[in-house]
Amino acid sequence: MTKAARDFGEQVAEHHFIVDNYPGFERQPLRGPANGNDQFDQVWEHEDGRVVVVEAKSSIGTELGHRTLPDGHKVSQGSLEYFMDIIAKMEARGEFKTARTLRTALQNGNLDYVVVKGERNTGRYTGYRYRRFDISRGPCREHHQYRPP
Incomplete structure (x- = not known):
């Protein structure tokens, strides 16, 4: 994925999806590698303990990572195994506070885990789609959101 495509997905998630669905949440700093491996794209926390974890994709055609x-087992983004493995990587690099926050939110039912994808377009922003994962039972239905430019 090019840097521009990755940046587009991140911007859609931050400036549209979060604004539309999670007002009052603050983005948490992440210290993962610059290549994006072994980390979530975005973690947002509300002062009341709710947390949203975002996997950002540049377009609806972009597949989930694994x-x-x-x-030796392969697991997909959106699965509990994937989620817990990323938390283990965060702990290994010293991100204890964020890892603890994620574990607590999961245990208390205060966690939303989502994938946000930019809508297909021809050089003009046309909105996004998102899917909320239930990491105890697999992915839920996809939602469409149009946000005019």
Whole structure:
């Protein structure tokens, strides 16, 4: 994925999806590698303990990522196994506060885990789609959101 495409997906998530669906949430700093591996794209927290984790994609055609766990199993973004493996990577690099916040939100039912994708367009912003994951039972239905330019 090019840097421009990655940046577009991140901007759609931050400036449209979060604004539309999670007002009052603050973006949390992440210290993962610059290449984006072993981390979530965005983590947002509300003062009341609710947390949203965003996987940002540049377009609706961009597939979910996957990773290979230490035991050799491949798991997809949106699965509990993927989520917990990323938390383990965060803890290994010293992101204890954010990892603890994510574990607590998951345990308390205060966590939303979503993928946000920019809508297909021809050089003009046409909105986004998102899907909320239930990491105990798999992905939920996809939602469409149009946000005029």
